Amino acid sequence: MTAATSAPVGAPATVGNLKRTLMVPGPTALPxxxxxxxxxxxxxxxxxxxxxxxxxxxxxxxxxxxxxxxxxxxxxxxxxxxxxxxxxxxxxxxxxxxxxxxxxxxxxxxxxxxxxxxxxxxxxxxxxxxxxxxxxxxxxxxxxxxxxxxxxxxxxxxxxxxxxxxxxxxxxxxxxxxxxxxxxxxxxxxxxxxxxxxxxxxxxxxxxxxxxxxxxxxxxxxxxxxxxxxxxxxxxxxxxxxxxxxxxxxxxxxxxxxxxxxxxxxxxEGLQNVFARHRVLGRMCRAAVKAMGLELLGPENPEANVVTAFRVPEGVDGKAIPAGMKARFGITIAGGQGKLSGRIARIGHCGYYDYRDIVTTIGALEIVLDGLGHPVELGAGLRAAQGVASEALGAAA
Ligand SMILES: Cc1ncc(COP(=O)(O)O)c(C=O)c1O
CATH class of the missing domain: 3.40.640.10 (Type I PLP-dependent aspartate aminotransferase-like (Major domain))
Structure with a gap:
Protein backbone atom coordinates (compact mmCIF):
# COMPACT_ATOMS: atom_id res chain seq x y z
CA MET A 1 0.00 0.00 0.00
CA THR A 2 1.34 3.45 -0.85
CA ALA A 3 1.34 6.37 1.55
CA ALA A 4 -1.10 8.21 -0.73
CA THR A 5 -3.88 5.72 -0.09
CA SER A 6 -3.53 5.58 3.70
CA ALA A 7 -5.32 7.94 6.00
CA PRO A 8 -2.99 10.49 7.60
CA VAL A 9 -2.10 9.78 11.20
CA GLY A 10 -2.98 12.42 13.78
CA ALA A 11 -6.04 14.32 14.93
CA PRO A 12 -9.03 13.30 12.82
CA ALA A 13 -10.85 16.05 10.94
CA THR A 14 -14.08 14.20 11.60
CA VAL A 15 -15.36 11.57 13.97
CA GLY A 16 -16.88 9.79 11.03
CA ASN A 17 -19.23 11.42 8.57
CA LEU A 18 -20.38 8.30 6.78
CA LYS A 19 -23.98 9.42 6.92
CA ARG A 20 -25.23 12.27 4.83
CA THR A 21 -27.87 14.45 6.43
CA LEU A 22 -29.70 17.14 4.49
CA MET A 23 -30.77 19.99 6.76
CA VAL A 24 -31.55 22.48 4.03
CA PRO A 25 -34.98 23.86 3.16
CA GLY A 26 -35.23 21.77 0.03
CA PRO A 27 -34.68 19.37 -1.48
CA THR A 28 -35.35 17.61 1.78
CA ALA A 29 -34.82 14.07 3.10
CA LEU A 30 -36.99 11.31 1.67
CA PRO A 31 -38.80 8.78 3.86
CA GLU A 269 -49.63 11.26 10.86
CA GLY A 270 -52.51 13.73 10.53
CA LEU A 271 -52.03 17.16 8.96
CA GLN A 272 -52.47 19.05 12.23
CA ASN A 273 -49.95 16.71 13.91
CA VAL A 274 -47.52 17.42 11.08
CA PHE A 275 -47.83 21.14 11.82
CA ALA A 276 -47.47 20.48 15.55
CA ARG A 277 -44.29 18.44 14.97
CA HIS A 278 -42.80 21.26 12.93
CA ARG A 279 -43.72 23.73 15.67
CA VAL A 280 -41.67 21.72 18.15
CA LEU A 281 -38.74 21.33 15.74
CA GLY A 282 -38.75 25.06 14.98
CA ARG A 283 -38.87 25.93 18.67
CA MET A 284 -36.07 23.47 19.46
CA CYS A 285 -33.88 24.94 16.78
CA ARG A 286 -34.52 28.57 17.71
CA ALA A 287 -33.96 27.89 21.41
CA ALA A 288 -30.70 26.08 20.66
CA VAL A 289 -29.40 28.80 18.37
CA LYS A 290 -30.09 31.46 21.01
CA ALA A 291 -28.50 29.37 23.74
CA MET A 292 -25.34 29.22 21.60
CA GLY A 293 -25.15 33.00 21.76
CA LEU A 294 -26.30 33.40 18.16
CA GLU A 295 -28.78 35.97 16.94
CA LEU A 296 -31.85 34.88 15.01
CA LEU A 297 -32.48 36.79 11.80
CA GLY A 298 -35.46 38.99 12.49
CA PRO A 299 -38.19 38.76 15.07
CA GLU A 300 -39.20 35.38 16.43
CA ASN A 301 -42.45 33.88 15.17
CA PRO A 302 -43.84 30.62 16.62
CA GLU A 303 -45.20 29.76 13.15
CA ALA A 304 -41.87 30.21 11.35
CA ASN A 305 -41.00 26.53 11.43
CA VAL A 306 -39.67 25.84 7.93
CA VAL A 307 -36.11 27.03 8.35
CA THR A 308 -34.16 28.67 11.17
CA ALA A 309 -31.91 31.51 10.02
CA PHE A 310 -29.27 32.99 12.28
CA ARG A 311 -26.70 35.74 11.81
CA VAL A 312 -23.08 34.72 11.42
CA PRO A 313 -21.32 35.91 14.57
CA GLU A 314 -18.69 38.66 14.41
CA GLY A 315 -15.29 37.43 13.35
CA VAL A 316 -16.54 34.15 11.87
CA ASP A 317 -16.33 33.41 8.16
CA GLY A 318 -19.99 32.83 7.21
CA LYS A 319 -19.23 30.33 4.49
CA ALA A 320 -17.06 28.28 6.86
CA ILE A 321 -20.10 27.27 8.94
CA PRO A 322 -21.92 25.19 6.27
CA ALA A 323 -18.53 24.04 4.95
CA GLY A 324 -17.46 22.80 8.41
CA MET A 325 -20.79 21.08 9.03
CA LYS A 326 -20.49 19.21 5.75
CA ALA A 327 -16.80 18.35 5.98
CA ARG A 328 -16.72 17.33 9.63
CA PHE A 329 -20.15 15.84 10.15
CA GLY A 330 -21.69 15.15 6.74
CA ILE A 331 -24.51 17.55 7.59
CA THR A 332 -25.59 19.98 4.90
CA ILE A 333 -27.02 23.26 6.13
CA ALA A 334 -27.58 26.31 3.94
CA GLY A 335 -25.85 29.66 3.81
CA GLY A 336 -27.52 32.94 2.96
CA GLN A 337 -28.88 33.85 -0.45
CA GLY A 338 -28.42 37.05 -2.42
CA LYS A 339 -27.60 40.00 -0.17
CA LEU A 340 -27.47 37.71 2.88
CA SER A 341 -24.78 35.49 1.37
CA GLY A 342 -22.04 34.91 3.97
CA ARG A 343 -24.05 36.82 6.58
CA ILE A 344 -26.49 34.17 7.77
CA ALA A 345 -26.74 30.39 7.96
CA ARG A 346 -29.98 28.44 7.67
CA ILE A 347 -31.03 25.12 9.16
CA GLY A 348 -33.92 23.57 7.26
CA HIS A 349 -36.39 21.37 9.14
CA CYS A 350 -39.33 21.04 6.78
CA GLY A 351 -40.62 17.62 5.84
CA TYR A 352 -39.23 14.29 6.99
CA TYR A 353 -37.53 15.59 10.16
CA ASP A 354 -37.72 14.74 13.80
CA TYR A 355 -36.12 15.23 17.19
CA ARG A 356 -32.97 13.31 16.26
CA ASP A 357 -32.22 15.49 13.25
CA ILE A 358 -32.30 18.69 15.29
CA VAL A 359 -30.24 17.26 18.16
CA THR A 360 -27.59 15.91 15.80
CA THR A 361 -27.38 19.15 13.87
CA ILE A 362 -27.17 21.32 16.99
CA GLY A 363 -24.55 19.06 18.55
CA ALA A 364 -22.42 19.34 15.42
CA LEU A 365 -22.99 23.08 15.05
CA GLU A 366 -21.68 23.71 18.55
CA ILE A 367 -18.42 21.96 17.71
CA VAL A 368 -18.09 23.72 14.35
CA LEU A 369 -18.71 27.17 15.87
CA ASP A 370 -16.31 26.42 18.70
CA GLY A 371 -13.68 25.48 16.13
CA LEU A 372 -14.31 28.71 14.23
CA GLY A 373 -13.66 30.83 17.30
CA HIS A 374 -17.22 31.62 18.40
CA PRO A 375 -17.31 31.11 22.17
CA VAL A 376 -19.88 28.41 22.80
CA GLU A 377 -20.31 26.21 25.81
CA LEU A 378 -20.62 22.70 24.40
CA GLY A 379 -24.01 21.34 25.32
CA ALA A 380 -25.73 24.69 25.80
CA GLY A 381 -27.66 24.48 22.54
CA LEU A 382 -28.40 20.81 23.05
CA ARG A 383 -29.77 21.46 26.52
CA ALA A 384 -32.04 24.18 25.20
CA ALA A 385 -33.33 21.95 22.40
CA GLN A 386 -33.91 19.08 24.80
CA GLY A 387 -35.73 21.41 27.16
CA VAL A 388 -38.18 22.37 24.44
CA ALA A 389 -38.73 18.76 23.39
CA SER A 390 -39.14 17.58 26.94
CA GLU A 391 -41.67 20.31 27.68
CA ALA A 392 -43.55 19.52 24.44
CA LEU A 393 -43.74 15.87 25.36
CA GLY A 394 -45.15 16.74 28.76
CA ALA A 395 -45.17 14.25 31.55
CA ALA A 396 -45.92 11.26 29.30
CA ALA A 397 -43.45 8.44 29.91
C1 LIG B 1 -40.49 30.05 -1.06
C2 LIG B 1 -39.94 29.48 -2.32
N1 LIG B 1 -40.48 29.89 -3.48
C3 LIG B 1 -40.03 29.41 -4.65
C4 LIG B 1 -39.01 28.50 -4.70
C5 LIG B 1 -38.55 28.02 -6.02
O1 LIG B 1 -38.81 26.68 -6.17
P1 LIG B 1 -38.01 25.79 -7.20
O2 LIG B 1 -36.58 25.92 -6.85
O3 LIG B 1 -38.59 24.43 -6.96
O4 LIG B 1 -38.30 26.32 -8.55
C6 LIG B 1 -38.43 28.04 -3.53
C7 LIG B 1 -37.31 27.08 -3.56
O5 LIG B 1 -36.44 27.07 -2.74
C8 LIG B 1 -38.91 28.55 -2.31
O6 LIG B 1 -38.41 28.13 -1.16
Whole structure:
Protein backbone atom coordinates (compact mmCIF):
# COMPACT_ATOMS: atom_id res chain seq x y z
CA MET A 1 0.00 0.00 0.00
CA THR A 2 1.34 3.45 -0.85
CA ALA A 3 1.34 6.37 1.55
CA ALA A 4 -1.10 8.21 -0.73
CA THR A 5 -3.88 5.72 -0.09
CA SER A 6 -3.53 5.58 3.70
CA ALA A 7 -5.32 7.94 6.00
CA PRO A 8 -2.99 10.49 7.60
CA VAL A 9 -2.10 9.78 11.20
CA GLY A 10 -2.98 12.42 13.78
CA ALA A 11 -6.04 14.32 14.93
CA PRO A 12 -9.03 13.30 12.82
CA ALA A 13 -10.85 16.05 10.94
CA THR A 14 -14.08 14.20 11.60
CA VAL A 15 -15.36 11.57 13.97
CA GLY A 16 -16.88 9.79 11.03
CA ASN A 17 -19.23 11.42 8.57
CA LEU A 18 -20.38 8.30 6.78
CA LYS A 19 -23.98 9.42 6.92
CA ARG A 20 -25.23 12.27 4.83
CA THR A 21 -27.87 14.45 6.43
CA LEU A 22 -29.70 17.14 4.49
CA MET A 23 -30.77 19.99 6.76
CA VAL A 24 -31.55 22.48 4.03
CA PRO A 25 -34.98 23.86 3.16
CA GLY A 26 -35.23 21.77 0.03
CA PRO A 27 -34.68 19.37 -1.48
CA THR A 28 -35.35 17.61 1.78
CA ALA A 29 -34.82 14.07 3.10
CA LEU A 30 -36.99 11.31 1.67
CA PRO A 31 -38.80 8.78 3.86
CA UNK A 32 -37.94 5.15 2.98
CA UNK A 33 -41.50 4.64 1.72
CA UNK A 34 -40.98 7.42 -0.82
CA UNK A 35 -37.61 6.04 -1.90
CA UNK A 36 -39.17 2.61 -2.34
CA UNK A 37 -42.02 4.00 -4.45
CA UNK A 38 -39.38 5.47 -6.76
CA UNK A 39 -37.87 2.05 -7.35
CA UNK A 40 -41.08 0.40 -8.52
CA UNK A 41 -41.55 -0.46 -12.20
CA UNK A 42 -42.93 2.50 -14.08
CA UNK A 43 -46.63 2.59 -14.92
CA UNK A 44 -48.04 3.52 -18.31
CA UNK A 45 -49.26 7.09 -17.90
CA UNK A 46 -52.63 6.34 -19.57
CA UNK A 47 -53.25 3.07 -17.72
CA UNK A 48 -56.13 2.74 -15.26
CA UNK A 49 -53.56 1.96 -12.54
CA UNK A 50 -51.80 5.29 -13.02
CA UNK A 51 -55.03 7.25 -13.45
CA UNK A 52 -56.09 5.86 -10.06
CA UNK A 53 -52.82 7.03 -8.51
CA UNK A 54 -53.21 10.47 -10.09
CA UNK A 55 -56.77 10.85 -8.82
CA UNK A 56 -55.73 9.76 -5.33
CA UNK A 57 -52.82 12.22 -5.33
CA UNK A 58 -55.00 15.14 -6.43
CA UNK A 59 -57.57 14.29 -3.77
CA UNK A 60 -54.92 14.04 -1.05
CA UNK A 61 -53.30 17.29 -2.23
CA UNK A 62 -56.66 18.99 -1.76
CA UNK A 63 -56.53 17.91 1.89
CA UNK A 64 -53.02 19.30 2.34
CA UNK A 65 -53.92 22.58 0.61
CA UNK A 66 -57.10 22.53 2.73
CA UNK A 67 -59.21 23.41 -0.29
CA UNK A 68 -62.30 22.28 -2.13
CA UNK A 69 -61.01 24.16 -5.19
CA UNK A 70 -58.95 22.90 -8.11
CA UNK A 71 -55.49 21.47 -7.61
CA UNK A 72 -53.37 21.41 -10.77
CA UNK A 73 -50.22 19.33 -11.01
CA UNK A 74 -47.38 20.19 -13.39
CA UNK A 75 -44.11 18.49 -14.21
CA UNK A 76 -41.97 21.46 -13.14
CA UNK A 77 -40.15 22.88 -10.14
CA UNK A 78 -41.91 25.30 -7.81
CA UNK A 79 -40.96 28.24 -10.00
CA UNK A 80 -43.03 26.65 -12.77
CA UNK A 81 -46.13 26.97 -10.59
CA UNK A 82 -45.20 30.61 -9.85
CA UNK A 83 -44.76 31.34 -13.58
CA UNK A 84 -48.09 29.71 -14.33
CA UNK A 85 -49.82 31.89 -11.74
CA UNK A 86 -48.49 35.09 -13.33
CA UNK A 87 -49.22 33.91 -16.88
CA UNK A 88 -52.75 32.76 -16.06
CA UNK A 89 -53.83 35.57 -13.74
CA UNK A 90 -52.37 38.73 -15.25
CA UNK A 91 -52.61 40.11 -18.75
CA UNK A 92 -49.64 41.63 -20.56
CA UNK A 93 -49.26 45.27 -19.52
CA UNK A 94 -51.51 44.82 -16.51
CA UNK A 95 -50.45 46.32 -13.18
CA UNK A 96 -50.07 43.96 -10.19
CA UNK A 97 -48.55 44.26 -6.72
CA UNK A 98 -45.74 42.08 -5.41
CA UNK A 99 -45.26 42.17 -1.63
CA UNK A 100 -41.80 40.76 -0.98
CA UNK A 101 -39.58 40.24 2.04
CA UNK A 102 -36.83 38.18 0.46
CA UNK A 103 -35.32 36.38 -2.47
CA UNK A 104 -38.41 34.36 -3.37
CA UNK A 105 -40.77 37.30 -3.04
CA UNK A 106 -38.53 39.17 -5.46
CA UNK A 107 -38.88 36.25 -7.85
CA UNK A 108 -42.54 37.14 -8.41
CA UNK A 109 -41.45 40.54 -9.75
CA UNK A 110 -38.85 38.94 -12.03
CA UNK A 111 -41.43 36.56 -13.46
CA UNK A 112 -43.85 39.45 -14.01
CA UNK A 113 -41.15 41.41 -15.87
CA UNK A 114 -40.54 38.38 -18.07
CA UNK A 115 -44.26 37.97 -18.78
CA UNK A 116 -44.69 41.66 -19.64
CA UNK A 117 -46.76 42.25 -16.50
CA UNK A 118 -46.12 45.56 -14.73
CA UNK A 119 -45.34 44.74 -11.11
CA UNK A 120 -45.04 47.29 -8.36
CA UNK A 121 -42.53 45.72 -6.02
CA UNK A 122 -43.20 46.54 -2.39
CA UNK A 123 -40.08 45.43 -0.54
CA UNK A 124 -39.63 44.76 3.16
CA UNK A 125 -36.30 44.32 4.87
CA UNK A 126 -35.02 40.77 4.56
CA UNK A 127 -35.64 39.05 7.89
CA UNK A 128 -38.82 41.02 8.58
CA UNK A 129 -42.30 40.05 7.40
CA UNK A 130 -44.48 41.82 4.84
CA UNK A 131 -46.42 44.59 6.61
CA UNK A 132 -50.14 44.25 5.77
CA UNK A 133 -50.81 47.95 6.54
CA UNK A 134 -48.14 49.00 4.04
CA UNK A 135 -49.71 46.68 1.46
CA UNK A 136 -53.12 48.28 2.00
CA UNK A 137 -51.55 51.76 1.63
CA UNK A 138 -49.74 50.77 -1.57
CA UNK A 139 -52.98 49.47 -3.04
CA UNK A 140 -54.70 52.71 -2.15
CA UNK A 141 -51.94 54.71 -3.85
CA UNK A 142 -52.18 52.63 -7.00
CA UNK A 143 -55.75 52.05 -8.08
CA UNK A 144 -56.53 49.45 -10.71
CA UNK A 145 -54.52 46.59 -9.24
CA UNK A 146 -56.49 43.35 -9.18
CA UNK A 147 -53.88 40.76 -8.26
CA UNK A 148 -51.38 40.66 -5.38
CA UNK A 149 -48.51 38.18 -5.23
CA UNK A 150 -46.74 37.34 -1.99
CA UNK A 151 -44.94 34.59 -0.10
CA UNK A 152 -46.19 32.46 2.78
CA UNK A 153 -42.81 31.10 3.92
CA UNK A 154 -39.85 33.18 2.69
CA UNK A 155 -37.21 30.47 2.60
CA UNK A 156 -34.30 32.88 2.15
CA UNK A 157 -34.88 34.38 5.61
CA UNK A 158 -37.11 31.94 7.50
CA UNK A 159 -39.90 34.51 7.78
CA UNK A 160 -43.52 33.31 7.64
CA UNK A 161 -46.00 36.00 6.66
CA UNK A 162 -49.36 36.67 8.23
CA UNK A 163 -51.67 35.59 5.39
CA UNK A 164 -54.98 36.27 7.17
CA UNK A 165 -53.85 39.87 7.78
CA UNK A 166 -52.68 40.15 4.17
CA UNK A 167 -56.00 38.78 2.99
CA UNK A 168 -57.75 41.57 4.87
CA UNK A 169 -55.30 44.14 3.52
CA UNK A 170 -55.84 43.30 -0.16
CA UNK A 171 -59.64 43.65 0.02
CA UNK A 172 -61.42 41.83 -2.77
CA UNK A 173 -58.37 41.53 -5.01
CA UNK A 174 -56.98 38.13 -5.94
CA UNK A 175 -54.33 37.04 -3.43
CA UNK A 176 -51.67 34.58 -4.61
CA UNK A 177 -49.30 33.01 -2.06
CA UNK A 178 -46.10 31.10 -2.70
CA UNK A 179 -46.09 28.18 -0.27
CA UNK A 180 -43.30 26.26 -2.00
CA UNK A 181 -41.53 25.71 1.31
CA UNK A 182 -44.44 26.07 3.73
CA UNK A 183 -47.04 23.68 2.37
CA UNK A 184 -47.46 20.76 4.74
CA UNK A 185 -45.25 22.49 7.30
CA UNK A 186 -47.09 25.62 8.43
CA UNK A 187 -50.87 25.69 8.63
CA UNK A 188 -52.46 27.40 5.62
CA UNK A 189 -56.20 26.70 5.43
CA UNK A 190 -56.54 28.49 2.10
CA UNK A 191 -60.32 28.21 1.76
CA UNK A 192 -60.97 29.35 5.31
CA UNK A 193 -58.54 32.24 5.02
CA UNK A 194 -59.76 33.16 1.55
CA UNK A 195 -56.37 32.91 -0.14
CA UNK A 196 -57.33 32.57 -3.81
CA UNK A 197 -54.26 30.80 -5.15
CA UNK A 198 -51.50 28.86 -3.41
CA UNK A 199 -48.54 27.48 -5.34
CA UNK A 200 -46.10 24.86 -4.13
CA UNK A 201 -43.61 22.17 -5.08
CA UNK A 202 -42.84 18.58 -4.21
CA UNK A 203 -39.37 18.78 -2.69
CA UNK A 204 -39.86 20.36 0.72
CA UNK A 205 -42.69 19.72 3.16
CA UNK A 206 -44.10 17.10 0.80
CA UNK A 207 -41.02 14.87 1.19
CA UNK A 208 -40.79 13.98 -2.50
CA UNK A 209 -37.95 14.60 -4.96
CA UNK A 210 -37.98 17.88 -6.91
CA UNK A 211 -39.95 17.95 -10.15
CA UNK A 212 -43.63 18.46 -9.33
CA UNK A 213 -45.29 21.86 -9.07
CA UNK A 214 -48.78 22.50 -7.77
CA UNK A 215 -51.35 25.24 -8.11
CA UNK A 216 -54.41 25.29 -5.87
CA UNK A 217 -56.94 27.84 -7.06
CA UNK A 218 -60.44 28.76 -5.96
CA UNK A 219 -63.37 29.37 -8.28
CA UNK A 220 -62.87 33.08 -8.72
CA UNK A 221 -59.19 32.66 -9.59
CA UNK A 222 -60.07 29.94 -12.10
CA UNK A 223 -62.79 32.16 -13.59
CA UNK A 224 -60.36 35.06 -13.91
CA UNK A 225 -57.75 32.91 -15.62
CA UNK A 226 -60.34 31.43 -18.01
CA UNK A 227 -61.48 34.96 -18.88
CA UNK A 228 -57.94 36.07 -19.71
CA UNK A 229 -57.35 33.29 -22.25
CA UNK A 230 -54.44 30.84 -22.40
CA UNK A 231 -51.60 31.33 -19.95
CA UNK A 232 -48.95 29.94 -22.27
CA UNK A 233 -49.14 26.40 -23.66
CA UNK A 234 -47.56 23.99 -21.21
CA UNK A 235 -48.57 25.86 -18.06
CA UNK A 236 -52.05 26.89 -19.20
CA UNK A 237 -54.48 26.23 -16.36
CA UNK A 238 -57.52 25.54 -18.57
CA UNK A 239 -55.70 22.91 -20.62
CA UNK A 240 -54.53 21.20 -17.44
CA UNK A 241 -57.99 21.41 -15.84
CA UNK A 242 -59.67 19.97 -18.90
CA UNK A 243 -57.21 17.07 -18.87
CA UNK A 244 -58.66 16.12 -15.46
CA UNK A 245 -57.18 12.87 -14.28
CA UNK A 246 -55.36 12.50 -17.61
CA UNK A 247 -52.63 15.09 -17.69
CA UNK A 248 -52.44 16.69 -21.17
CA UNK A 249 -48.72 15.87 -21.24
CA UNK A 250 -46.72 12.86 -20.10
CA UNK A 251 -46.66 13.33 -16.33
CA UNK A 252 -43.58 12.46 -14.24
CA UNK A 253 -45.15 9.11 -13.40
CA UNK A 254 -42.56 7.99 -10.86
CA UNK A 255 -42.62 11.28 -8.97
CA UNK A 256 -46.40 11.13 -8.79
CA UNK A 257 -46.19 7.61 -7.30
CA UNK A 258 -43.59 8.85 -4.80
CA UNK A 259 -45.82 11.77 -3.91
CA UNK A 260 -48.66 9.35 -3.27
CA UNK A 261 -46.46 7.50 -0.76
CA UNK A 262 -45.54 10.80 0.93
CA UNK A 263 -49.14 11.97 1.10
CA UNK A 264 -50.14 8.66 2.66
CA UNK A 265 -47.57 9.32 5.39
CA UNK A 266 -48.95 12.83 5.98
CA UNK A 267 -52.43 11.38 6.15
CA UNK A 268 -51.35 8.71 8.62
CA GLU A 269 -49.63 11.26 10.86
CA GLY A 270 -52.51 13.73 10.53
CA LEU A 271 -52.03 17.16 8.96
CA GLN A 272 -52.47 19.05 12.23
CA ASN A 273 -49.95 16.71 13.91
CA VAL A 274 -47.52 17.42 11.08
CA PHE A 275 -47.83 21.14 11.82
CA ALA A 276 -47.47 20.48 15.55
CA ARG A 277 -44.29 18.44 14.97
CA HIS A 278 -42.80 21.26 12.93
CA ARG A 279 -43.72 23.73 15.67
CA VAL A 280 -41.67 21.72 18.15
CA LEU A 281 -38.74 21.33 15.74
CA GLY A 282 -38.75 25.06 14.98
CA ARG A 283 -38.87 25.93 18.67
CA MET A 284 -36.07 23.47 19.46
CA CYS A 285 -33.88 24.94 16.78
CA ARG A 286 -34.52 28.57 17.71
CA ALA A 287 -33.96 27.89 21.41
CA ALA A 288 -30.70 26.08 20.66
CA VAL A 289 -29.40 28.80 18.37
CA LYS A 290 -30.09 31.46 21.01
CA ALA A 291 -28.50 29.37 23.74
CA MET A 292 -25.34 29.22 21.60
CA GLY A 293 -25.15 33.00 21.76
CA LEU A 294 -26.30 33.40 18.16
CA GLU A 295 -28.78 35.97 16.94
CA LEU A 296 -31.85 34.88 15.01
CA LEU A 297 -32.48 36.79 11.80
CA GLY A 298 -35.46 38.99 12.49
CA PRO A 299 -38.19 38.76 15.07
CA GLU A 300 -39.20 35.38 16.43
CA ASN A 301 -42.45 33.88 15.17
CA PRO A 302 -43.84 30.62 16.62
CA GLU A 303 -45.20 29.76 13.15
CA ALA A 304 -41.87 30.21 11.35
CA ASN A 305 -41.00 26.53 11.43
CA VAL A 306 -39.67 25.84 7.93
CA VAL A 307 -36.11 27.03 8.35
CA THR A 308 -34.16 28.67 11.17
CA ALA A 309 -31.91 31.51 10.02
CA PHE A 310 -29.27 32.99 12.28
CA ARG A 311 -26.70 35.74 11.81
CA VAL A 312 -23.08 34.72 11.42
CA PRO A 313 -21.32 35.91 14.57
CA GLU A 314 -18.69 38.66 14.41
CA GLY A 315 -15.29 37.43 13.35
CA VAL A 316 -16.54 34.15 11.87
CA ASP A 317 -16.33 33.41 8.16
CA GLY A 318 -19.99 32.83 7.21
CA LYS A 319 -19.23 30.33 4.49
CA ALA A 320 -17.06 28.28 6.86
CA ILE A 321 -20.10 27.27 8.94
CA PRO A 322 -21.92 25.19 6.27
CA ALA A 323 -18.53 24.04 4.95
CA GLY A 324 -17.46 22.80 8.41
CA MET A 325 -20.79 21.08 9.03
CA LYS A 326 -20.49 19.21 5.75
CA ALA A 327 -16.80 18.35 5.98
CA ARG A 328 -16.72 17.33 9.63
CA PHE A 329 -20.15 15.84 10.15
CA GLY A 330 -21.69 15.15 6.74
CA ILE A 331 -24.51 17.55 7.59
CA THR A 332 -25.59 19.98 4.90
CA ILE A 333 -27.02 23.26 6.13
CA ALA A 334 -27.58 26.31 3.94
CA GLY A 335 -25.85 29.66 3.81
CA GLY A 336 -27.52 32.94 2.96
CA GLN A 337 -28.88 33.85 -0.45
CA GLY A 338 -28.42 37.05 -2.42
CA LYS A 339 -27.60 40.00 -0.17
CA LEU A 340 -27.47 37.71 2.88
CA SER A 341 -24.78 35.49 1.37
CA GLY A 342 -22.04 34.91 3.97
CA ARG A 343 -24.05 36.82 6.58
CA ILE A 344 -26.49 34.17 7.77
CA ALA A 345 -26.74 30.39 7.96
CA ARG A 346 -29.98 28.44 7.67
CA ILE A 347 -31.03 25.12 9.16
CA GLY A 348 -33.92 23.57 7.26
CA HIS A 349 -36.39 21.37 9.14
CA CYS A 350 -39.33 21.04 6.78
CA GLY A 351 -40.62 17.62 5.84
CA TYR A 352 -39.23 14.29 6.99
CA TYR A 353 -37.53 15.59 10.16
CA ASP A 354 -37.72 14.74 13.80
CA TYR A 355 -36.12 15.23 17.19
CA ARG A 356 -32.97 13.31 16.26
CA ASP A 357 -32.22 15.49 13.25
CA ILE A 358 -32.30 18.69 15.29
CA VAL A 359 -30.24 17.26 18.16
CA THR A 360 -27.59 15.91 15.80
CA THR A 361 -27.38 19.15 13.87
CA ILE A 362 -27.17 21.32 16.99
CA GLY A 363 -24.55 19.06 18.55
CA ALA A 364 -22.42 19.34 15.42
CA LEU A 365 -22.99 23.08 15.05
CA GLU A 366 -21.68 23.71 18.55
CA ILE A 367 -18.42 21.96 17.71
CA VAL A 368 -18.09 23.72 14.35
CA LEU A 369 -18.71 27.17 15.87
CA ASP A 370 -16.31 26.42 18.70
CA GLY A 371 -13.68 25.48 16.13
CA LEU A 372 -14.31 28.71 14.23
CA GLY A 373 -13.66 30.83 17.30
CA HIS A 374 -17.22 31.62 18.40
CA PRO A 375 -17.31 31.11 22.17
CA VAL A 376 -19.88 28.41 22.80
CA GLU A 377 -20.31 26.21 25.81
CA LEU A 378 -20.62 22.70 24.40
CA GLY A 379 -24.01 21.34 25.32
CA ALA A 380 -25.73 24.69 25.80
CA GLY A 381 -27.66 24.48 22.54
CA LEU A 382 -28.40 20.81 23.05
CA ARG A 383 -29.77 21.46 26.52
CA ALA A 384 -32.04 24.18 25.20
CA ALA A 385 -33.33 21.95 22.40
CA GLN A 386 -33.91 19.08 24.80
CA GLY A 387 -35.73 21.41 27.16
CA VAL A 388 -38.18 22.37 24.44
CA ALA A 389 -38.73 18.76 23.39
CA SER A 390 -39.14 17.58 26.94
CA GLU A 391 -41.67 20.31 27.68
CA ALA A 392 -43.55 19.52 24.44
CA LEU A 393 -43.74 15.87 25.36
CA GLY A 394 -45.15 16.74 28.76
CA ALA A 395 -45.17 14.25 31.55
CA ALA A 396 -45.92 11.26 29.30
CA ALA A 397 -43.45 8.44 29.91
C1 LIG B 1 -40.49 30.05 -1.06
C2 LIG B 1 -39.94 29.48 -2.32
N1 LIG B 1 -40.48 29.89 -3.48
C3 LIG B 1 -40.03 29.41 -4.65
C4 LIG B 1 -39.01 28.50 -4.70
C5 LIG B 1 -38.55 28.02 -6.02
O1 LIG B 1 -38.81 26.68 -6.17
P1 LIG B 1 -38.01 25.79 -7.20
O2 LIG B 1 -36.58 25.92 -6.85
O3 LIG B 1 -38.59 24.43 -6.96
O4 LIG B 1 -38.30 26.32 -8.55
C6 LIG B 1 -38.43 28.04 -3.53
C7 LIG B 1 -37.31 27.08 -3.56
O5 LIG B 1 -36.44 27.07 -2.74
C8 LIG B 1 -38.91 28.55 -2.31
O6 LIG B 1 -38.41 28.13 -1.16
Missing amino acids: PEVVEAGARPILYSRSPEFVAVWEDVVRRLGTVFQTEGDVLVFGASGTGAMSSAVANLAARGEKVLVASCGNFGDRWAKICADEGVEATLLEFEWGTPVDPAAVAEALEREPGIEVVFTTQSETSTGVVNDLPALRAAVGDRILVADAVSGLGVVDLPMDRWGVDVVVSGSQKGLMTPPGLAFVAANERAIARSAGLGPGGFYLDWERTRKGGSRSPFTPPVTLVCQLQAALELIDA
